[in-house]
Amino acid sequence: MDNLFILLLVPLLGAMILAFVKTPSTAKWLALGFSVLQLLLTLPFICKFNPDATVQFTQSFAWISRFTIHFHIAVDGISLPLLVLTNGLIPWITLSSFAKKYTGNFYALLLFMQMGLLLVFMAQDAFTFYVGWEIALIPIYFICALWGDGDRIRITMKFFIYTFLGSLLMLLAILYLYQQTASKDFEWASFRALSLPEDTQRWIFWAFFLAFAIKIPLFPFHSWQPDTYTHAPSAGTMLLAGIMLKMGIYGLIRWLIPIAPLGVAAYGPIALILALIGLVYASIIAFKQNDAKRLLAYSSIAHVGLISAGVFAWNTLGLQGAVLQMVNHGISVVGLFYVIDILQARAGSRSLADLGGLAKRMPRLSVLFLLLIMGAIGLPLTNGFIGEFLLLKGLYQVGIWYAAVAGLTLIFGAVYMLRLYQKTMLGPLAETYVAVKDIQGREFVLLIIAAIAVLYLGIFPNSVLQLSEAAVGQLTEQIQF
Incomplete structure (x- = not known):
């Protein structure tokens, strides 16, 4: 079966059923069943x-005929890796939540969000893209607001307002582009064919860029992220960091740069510099963090800053590195946030000042945790190595100083990530944690899967690169500044 609609219908059907399931034990197994089915349907x-x-796999039908709106979906070599990442991580995140007593409402929101994410990555029509963009925002708002901790309502509202305002700017640009097309439609190809004057493309650039920069998030539009990641439930943080931020980076590649190349030529260097500033800024702040989850939040800002800089380098190496590193970051950051969730459940704290010496009581976790950290800092033979190498080489083609500043992520990342490991796993063991038990069962299986993915993509990066190579090459050849 190669009809993409099935990949949207399964999570939607699952969400509708789970919304009425009140028993946690039933809800979690139903959710896992739907998410695994979705993953299996992705294999063909x-x-x-x-x-x-x-x-490929194009599906299109008239949706709102009066305004020539089509529900048009398809995938290419850039979107397929993100589709696979989404459908691969959702069952992983679902299974990681089994220890919580979530009812069907939680899992319904998770699957509904999955549908929105997939719609973003499949959309070939700007209206369809925008619908998916907003669909993905609604469930994550409720997941964070209802199941988060601390001052979650205020924090989540700030996140919602930031992202919604960015979305409105993008909607204005989409409606303007719609009015300029000869056939009055929202098709990506129609937008791409427009010959807009440079001054128009300049404001179109900012309308799209602000929406995507907030979602990624890029400096200085990142202020919602650390608090949201820290106080969201573990599954919510995984969804945000592992998948949702890729919507913004994908939007840069698929929509912003092809539609407003003259705007990118004018302001792309500014966006690149902002990405590099964010990389250094977030890394320096990560050095000082005592909350392990907050440290990973700033780490994520640094990593996506490097990926975004690779996109704005706009060459084959930079884009290939960006596609690969989006997948790599999704796997690594989800695994790391899960480790922190386990530590908090076992030790009752995620404060680095309270932890230490846990490798003595949790040897299995310590080994798998270290492997995930090695992937995050780009050690050779782990998933992060090739992606970061391609990104740095792509930036080097733009300018040696861009690559030099971006290369700081390797040094800074090693410092704060190894500090995280040292403060949690090494040193003397506090008497409070003498009875702490090592990971087993579901926890062990999930982290083994994550570790295998880290090593597999480190040894066989071509499994992703060969999917995107032709599409990336064609895009960079057609659009030159």
């Missing part, structure tokens, strides 16, 4: 995908 698309520059 991977097997049948032809790694060329064409758009």
